Amino acid sequence: MKKLVISCLAGLLLAAPLPVLAQDRAVPVSRADITLSFAPLVKQAGPAVVNIYTKRRVQQRISPLLQDPLFQRFFGDALSGIPRERVESSLGSGVILGADGLIVTNAHVIKDSDEITVVLSDRREFAAKLITTDEQVDLAVLRIDPGKEKLPVLEMHDSDNLEVGDLVLAIGNPFGVGQTVTSGIVSAVARTAVGISDYNFFIQTDAAINPGNSGGALIGMDGRLVGINTAIYSRSGGSIGIGFAIPANMVRTVVDAVRNGGKLVRPWIGAGGQPVTSDIASSLGLTRPAGVLINQVRKGGPADQAGLKVGDVVTAVNGKAVDDPDSMRYRVATLGVGGTTNVTFLRNGREQNLSLRLIGPPEDPPRQETTLAGRTPLTGAKVANLNPALVEELRFDGADSGVVVLEVGRGSPAASLGLRPGDVVLSVNNTEVKRVGDLDAALAGQVRRWTIAVRRGDQTLTTTVGG
Numbered sequence: 159m160k161k162l163v164i165s166c167l168a169g170l171l172l173a174a175p176l177p178v179l180a181q182d183r184a185v186p187v188s189r190a191d192i193t194l195s196f197a198p199l200v201k202q203a204g205p206a207v208v209n210i211y212t213k214r215r216v217q218q219r220i221s222p223l224l225q226d227p228l229f230q231r232f233f234g235d236a237l238s239g240i241p242r243e244r245v246e247s248s249l250g251s252g253v254i255l256g257a258d259g260l261i262v263t264n265a266h267v268i269k270d271s272d273e274i275t276v277v278l279s280d281r282r283e284f285a286a287k288l289i290t291t292d293e294q295v296d297l298a299v300l301r302i303d304p305g306k307e308k309l310p311v312l313e314m315h316d317s318d319n320l321e322v323g324d325l326v327l328a329i330g331n332p333f334g335v336g337q338t339v340t341s342g343i344v345s346a347v348a349r350t351a352v353g354i355s356d357y358n359f360f361i362q363t364d365a366a367i368n369p370g371n372s373g374g375a376l377i378g379m380d381g382r383l384v385g386i387n388t389a390i391y392s393r394s395g396g397s398i399g400i401g402f403a404i405p406a407n408m409v410r411t412v413v414d415a416v417r418n419g420g421k422l423v424r425p426w427i428g429a430g431g432q433p434v435t436s437d438i439a440s441s442l443g444l445t446r447p448a449g450v451l452i453n454q455v456r457k458g459g460p461a462d463q464a465g466l467k468v469g470d471v472v473t474a475v476n477g478k479a480v481d482d483p484d485s486m487r488y489r490v491a492t493l494g495v496g497g498t499t500n501v502t503f504l505r506n507g508r509e510q511n512l513s514l515r516l517i518g519p520p521e522d523p524p525r526q527e528t529t530l531a532g533r534t535p536l537t538g539a540k541v542a543n544l545n546p547a548l549v550e551e552l553r554f555d556g557a558d559s560g561v562v563v564l565e566v567g568r569g570s571p572a573a574s575l576g577l578r579p580g581d582v583v584l585s586v587n588n589t590e591v592k593r594v595g596d597l598d599a600a601l602a603g604q605v606r607r608w609t610i611a612v613r614r615g616d617q618t619l620t621t622t623v624g625g
Contacts (some may be wrong), residue, residue, distance in 0.1 A: 196327060199381055200339050205279045205310035207329045207337065207375055210250045210263055210286070210300075212271035215243055251330040251374030252276065252300065253312050253383060255413055259284070259302040262409055263373030264388055265291045268298050276302050278309075279337055292412050292422060294553060295404060296388055298373075299416050312375060315382035317405035318478060320347050320361060328365040328387055328401075330374030340366040342399075349402060350484035359488035360402040361385045367401035376403040383409070407492045414494070424491045426519035426546050428459020429466055433482045442471065443507050449473040450486045452503075456546075456558065460515040466503065473509070474502035490516075519546035526594045527564065530572070534601045535608050535623045536586075538570020539563050539577055543594055554580070560613075561597050575621060577612070584611040584618065 250267030254260070261276060268274055274286040284302035291298045324344045332338050342365030349360045363376060367390050376385040385403030415422035431450035439447040449471040455462050466472075472480060475489035476499045493499050498513045525542040541561050542548060549558045563581045566572050583591045586600035587609050608623040 196339070196341060199327065199377075199379075200329070203312065203327075203375075203377060203381055204329055204337060204339070206254045206312040207279070208252045208254060208261065209277040209331045209337070210252045210261075210267055210373060211275045211277065212248050212250075212268055213273040214246045214248075214271050216246055217243055249331060249334050249370055250372045251370070251387075253373070253375040253386065254309055255312060255314070255383075255409075256417075257304075257309055257311050259304050259309065260289075260413065260416070261286065261300040261302065262386060262413060263298050263300065264386065265293045265296045265298045267373045268300070274300060276300065282307070289416055290412070290422070295408055295412065297386065297404065297409060297412050299412060312377070313382045314406045314410055315378055315380060315384045317361065317384050317407045320344055320378065320384055320405075322347060325379050326363055326365055326384065327377050328363070328367055328371065328374060329377075330367070330371030330387065332366075332368035332370040334370055342366070345400075348481070348485055350482055350488075359405065359408070359485055360388070361405055363401050363403060364399040365401060366399070382406075385409075405488075405492075408488070411492055411494060423495050423518040424550065425493055425495050425516040426459070426550070427461045427490055427514055427516075428456035428546070429461035430454045431472065431483050431486065434471060442504075444471070444504070448479075448481050449504065450480055450483050454557075460517055464501070464512045464514045466501070466512065466514075467505070469505070471504040472501060473504060474500075476500060477502075519550045521545055521547045523593065528594050528598070529567075530597075530601065532601065534571065535575045535610060535621075536572050536577065536583075536597075536601060538567030539572035540565040540567075541583065541594055541597065544582070552580075555615075557582070559592070560584070561591050561594055563612075575610070575623065578614065580614070582613040584613055586610055 248267070250263055252261045252263035255262055268288060274288065276284045276286045284304065286300040286302050289299040289301050322344050326342060326344055328340045329337060342363050344361060345364050346362035349362045361376065361384065365376070367387050371387050374387045375383050376387050378384045383406050385405050386409055387401060387403045389402045391398065391400040412422060429452055431452045434444065434447045434449050434451050436447045438451060452466060452468055452470045452472060455466055455468055472486060474480060475486060476493060478489050480486040480489055493516055495516055495518050498515055500511055501514050502509060502511050522545055523543045525545065525548055527540060527542040529540045530536045530538065540563070542564055544554070544558055544560050544562045546558050554562070560582045563577055563579055563583070565579055566577050583597055585591055586597065587605065589600045591597045591600060606624050609620065610623070611618060611620045
């Protein structure tokens with residue numbers, strides 16, 4: 159069984175004055191074509207790919223036995239020198255995207271680190287500061303202070319222009335052996351069934367990517383960044399020619415948010431859907447299973463206001479085809495908040511278009527975060543009203559309404575009941591719960607027997623307490 163290995167990856171930055179257009183692509187036809195070298199690109203791009211070293215201090219648990227007076231009587235202070243703290247180190251790669259010291263890497267490369275050091279290809283070292291982390295897409299932005307020193311910079315390419323078969327290069331620091339360059343082709347441009355991050359939409363490549371390369375650059379033949387190498391499929395932990403990179407267009411949204419000095423907010427359209435299977439396509443009279451079948455539209459949201467309805471099949475967003483819900487989420491996420499986008503959909507077999515507003519997820523209804531008290535089975539649980547903004551913040555996979563459990567106090571009645579963060583309270587004693595106020599009212603009575611229903615994932619769990 160294949161194991162998904164999050165590996166440190168690295169990518170190569172190359173710079174050429176003109177982008178490579180589709181009509182310029184050609185298969186090598188002569189010995190001279192085949193003996194062409196990537197060396198000039200590597201010399202130009204390599205300096206913008208950096209090594210990232212992190213340190214994390216971990217507190218070690220000391221056995222209570224060592225503190226026992228009887229134990230100390232026999233062994234004295236012989237064991238008092240055992241360190242109570244150890245330092246864990248890890249390495250990865252990154253890409254310089256700004257002359258001011260802005261660097262992008264993977265979030266998992268710097269996760270929980272206390273110190274981050276960036277080492278350039280010319281061995282210059284800089285202490286790095288973490289600016290922001292977006293674990294939903296596994297990206298992190300760092301900044302170093304170069305002072306008056308000049309930094310090499312990698313420009314970003316429009317990753318939507320990539321095609322299967324395009325040549326790509328990857329540069330990084332696999333296994334810590336030093337900067338390494340590998341070449342390959344684009345194996346796929348819209349891989350979604352990967353399960354690496356919340357926004358499953360990746361460039362797949364057969365360029366060798368190994369542990370230590372995470373956060374490095376994948377570049378095209380125009381010398382610009384097309385993706386940030388992130389993960390591989392592997393049985394052993396080494397490369398078998400199936401690597402994945404976050405598209406540059408997604409990287410751009412994170413970097414732009416940092417440069418604009420604001421918090422990254424992704425567009426919310428107020429609609430969700432499911433993949434179009436062969437059976438669904440047949441029942442709808444479609445020629446092939448493609449697109450997203452809309453199965454929920456939030457009243458008053460952008461999709462509702464634009465006229466999108468349950469049963470419509472979305473086939474494209476902003477002129478880019480969408481084949482499943484992950485690709486639709488990606489297309490919307492890379493547009494940014496503000497303005498509108500065109501959505502192409504099928505209704506009753508006819509292709510139609512509509513203009514959709516791109517807004518941030520609203521705080522409606524207000525969260526009304528509350529820690530439940532009193533003599534009830536739910537006492538000790540912190541709950542809140544679900545809304546689109548909270549759903550995005552919690553990375554919640556489910557409906558965007560109801561009452562969700564945020565925290566469960568240790569040793570509380572709610573903990574004894576088995577309540578978990580992420581559970582959605584559906585009803586108390588057969589009284590439906592839609593808002594925190596409903597839950598407060600349902601718990602206010604003097605009741606000996608409680609029947610509580612919660613939704614956990616795709617399951618509904620019902621528990622009876624008392625007698």
